[in-house]
Amino acid sequence: MNKDKFKVIRGGLLDSANTSRKTFVSAYVTNTRLMGVLGMYIHFKLPDNKALFDLHQFFYFDAEEYGFETYDSVLGPDDGRVSEIESSLIGGLGGEKIDLTLKEAQYILQEYVRLNRRENIPMPEGFEEYASLLENDIHMTEPELYILMCKQCVHIDSPYELINYFLMRCFGKDFGAAAFLTTQDFELEQFPDFRAGTFCKNTIDKGDEPDSYISESLVEFDDSYYVVVTHVKLEQMHICHYERISAFRVSSAEAAMMLSRSEFVSVYKMLADASTFTTTSTKLTPGAMITKHDTGILYMIFHPNNKHVAKKEYRLNEDVLGMYFVSDSGQLISASYSLDEIRQLEIDLGTSSFGRKLIPTAKYEFQEPVLYEFIQSGFEDFELFVDAIKTGE
Numbered sequence: 352m353n354k355d356k357f358k359v360i361r362g363g364l365l366d367s368a369n370t371s372r373k374t375f376v377s378a379y380v381t382n383t384r385l386m387g388v389l390g391m392y393i394h395f396k397l398p399d400n401k402a403l404f405d406l407h408q409f410f411y412f413d414a415e416e417y418g419f420e421t422y423d424s425v426l427g428p429d430d431g432r433v434s435e436i437e438s439s440l441i442g443g444l445g446g447e448k449i450d451l452t453l454k455e456a457q458y459i460l461q462e463y464v465r466l467n468r469r470e471n472i473p474m475p476e477g478f479e480e481y482a483s484l485l486e487n488d489i490h491m492t493e494p495e496l497y498i499l500m501c502k503q504c505v506h507i508d509s510p511y512e513l514i515n516y517f518l519m520r521c522f523g524k525d526f527g528a529a530a531f532l533t534t535q536d537f538e539l540e541q542f543p544d545f546r547a548g549t550f551c552k553n554t555i556d557k558g559d560e561p562d563s564y565i566s567e568s569l570v571e572f573d574d575s576y577y578v579v580v581t582h583v584k585l586e587q588m589h590i591c592h593y594e595r596i597s598a599f600r601v602s603s604a605e606a607a608m609m610l611s612r613s614e615f616v617s618v619y620k621m622l623a624d625a626s627t628f629t630t631t632s633t634k635l636t637p638g639a640m641i642t643k644h645d646t647g648i649l650y651m652i653f654h655p656n657n658k659h660v661a662k663k664e665y666r667l668n669e670d671v672l673g674m675y676f677v678s679d680s681g682q683l684i685s686a687s688y689s690l691d692e693i694r695q696l697e698i699d700l701g702t703s704s705f706g707r708k709l710i711p712t713a714k715y716e717f718q719e720p721v722l723y724e725f726i727q728s729g730f731e732d733f734e735l736f737v738d739a740i741k742t743g744e
Contacts, residue, residue: 373397373406373483378456381446384503385516385532386657387415387523390441392448393456393484407433408481409440412463415523415547419463422475438630442638445657445670449502458489458499500531505657507532510585511555512661514564517590518581519550519660522570534589541581541595548572552610553665558582565596569609576606610666614720615693616713618733619683619700623708628677633703635672635696644726647678652696672696674722680731683709686722713737 376394383389391410396403404427411421423440425432451459464485467474491499507513513532520529524547526539533539542548552569562585570579577598584592601609621628625647630636639650652672659669673687673696685700687693700706713734721740730736 374403375453376405378451378453379448380451380456380459380503381441381444382449382503382505383444383446383657384414384500384528385505385520386444386446386660387520387525387528388413388444389459389503390444390446391451391456391459392437392441393453405429406480407436409436410460410463410481411440412459414466414525414528418466418470418472419460419475422477422481424477424480426480438638439641443640443651443653443670445653445655446505451502454489454491455495455499455502457484458491459503460484461489504528504531507588509661510562510564510588511663511665513585513588513590514555514566514583515550515553515660515662515665517583517593518553518566518568521593522548522550522568522579532590533593534586534591537593539593541593542579542598545572545577545598548577549667550665551576551606551667555663555665558584560584562586569601569606571606576601576603611719612666612688614717614722615687615690616715616717616722616733617685617693617697617711618713618715619685619709620712621677621681621683621708622710623705625677625679625681627708628675628683628705632705633699635699636675639675646680646726646729646731647676649726650675650677675700676722676726678731678733682733684722684725684733686720688720 374396376396378391378393381390389412391412393408395406395408397406405425407425407429409423410419412418413420421440423436425436460481464474466472507516517529517532520526520532521539521541529539549571550568551571554567556565557563558565564583564585566581566583568579568581570577577600579598580596582592582594582596583590630639630641630650635652636650639652642649642651651674653670654672657670659665662669669688673685673692675696676684676686678684685693685696687696700709715737725733725736728736730739
């Protein structure tokens, strides 16, 4: 939360008297619960003498590990921060924004606050701004809970999508969401010998019986990789049977081979200072996840949805459309995992106002991803880095 911005708001907007008289305007949640994460937004009007001020609240929840992880807000006039926070916090989730009632929004918040307290996870900063939402326990009926869960979950269109989401939730020990995808009560914990794992890759084949499927999954448990084989049966687009077949450990090198894929890279020389490239420089960069490194800034651009989960062969990182790395040395490097996607990045740069400040210098196709290796290598020039790879230095 921006502490300085909070100080300039007059009238003590967050004292107990004023918060009790705030007016609810709107709320939404992303329908990304089956991915294990949620973004939520609540908008209030707060009285301040004879005026009304806006309070925009943003929440980020992780159902597997971190609980109520992040809180941010804009209090007072919107100077562009609302869309900025929305892009940075939920822009990469790949979900739609679904309207909530205040009761529903409070229930979601209280659910994750209970998780934090149960697991001794610290609350995010800004507690004074969302404390009033916790004052009265919210209770919901079973029909209300079902409707709320439907709002949090994407509509599933295919057996592959259903199976991938189900296994993702089960391996993450997120059995509440996994149960939402079943037709009846049965044992969801098929791997009690492992802690929560990361669903890295999955390949689905049809079984011997109708609506029967066999999955071979690569799962990371506690920094070790396992190939896991499971059997599920479907009934009316829900899971009606789930069974563990086998699980065996593989080396990190074997896992890397299983996850290996081509990476396409285009390199540009920048005719402008690196600091002039921002999230508003192209059509694809708003909502990009920004990571600062020693030699530059990485912009990770996500697909607008999570349709990669509906594939027969699922990969964890296929929600990423591509990346721009803007180096301090004056290079812009774009990278993606397919020809179609690298062309989308090239068109995005070429049709942007920043495109006039770029000179293409090289294009590459690598048999495995190298951009992250370059970022960590200490090299300042990508083409010198490639030369070093070729000579084995």
